[in-house]
Amino acid sequence: MNFGDYAAQKGLCEDLDEGKFSYPVVYCLAHHPEYRGHLLGVFRQRPTSTSSNGSSPPLSKECKAHLTACLKKSGAFDKTLDCLRDLERELEGEIGRLERAAGEANPMLRLCLAKLSVKGIARVE
Known part of the structure; x- marks a missing residue:
């Protein structure tokens, strides 16, 4: 699944809609105080009442464009990708250690990691 497919299925910036403090948001808040007011201001203004399905209306x-621009300028997306890499x-090293300890390869575990791999994801431009 590529990013476009994921975004279509999951929804664009759903974590921001939900006011979640995801890794990029936390990184930006911790390392770039110049964006703190932008992010926290939006999160504080989120409605407390919810719709019939139990969620707040989307931003x-x-x-979303403003907040993602702040995250991009802060380097939060690149830092997130670095962390995932x-x-x-x-995990690759740990799988290798487990395979050596067991004396056999574990292709299913390697396949799971390959499906989750971020190696082909480019840095945010």
Whole structure:
């Protein structure tokens, strides 16, 4: 599944709609105080009442565009990708260690990791 398919299935910036403090948001807040007011201001203004399906209405496209621009400028997306790549390398090493300890390859575990791989994902331009 590519990013476009994922976004179509999951919804664009759904974490922002839900006011979740995802890794990129936390990174941006911690390392770029100049964007703190933008992010926290939107999160604080989220309606407390929910719709019949139990969720708040989504943010406007303009609001999402502004917040994602802040995250991009802060380097939060690239930092997230770096973190995911580091974790993937650690998992590859751990799978290798487990295979050596078991004395046999584990192709299913390697296939699972390959499906989750971020190696082909380009940095945000």
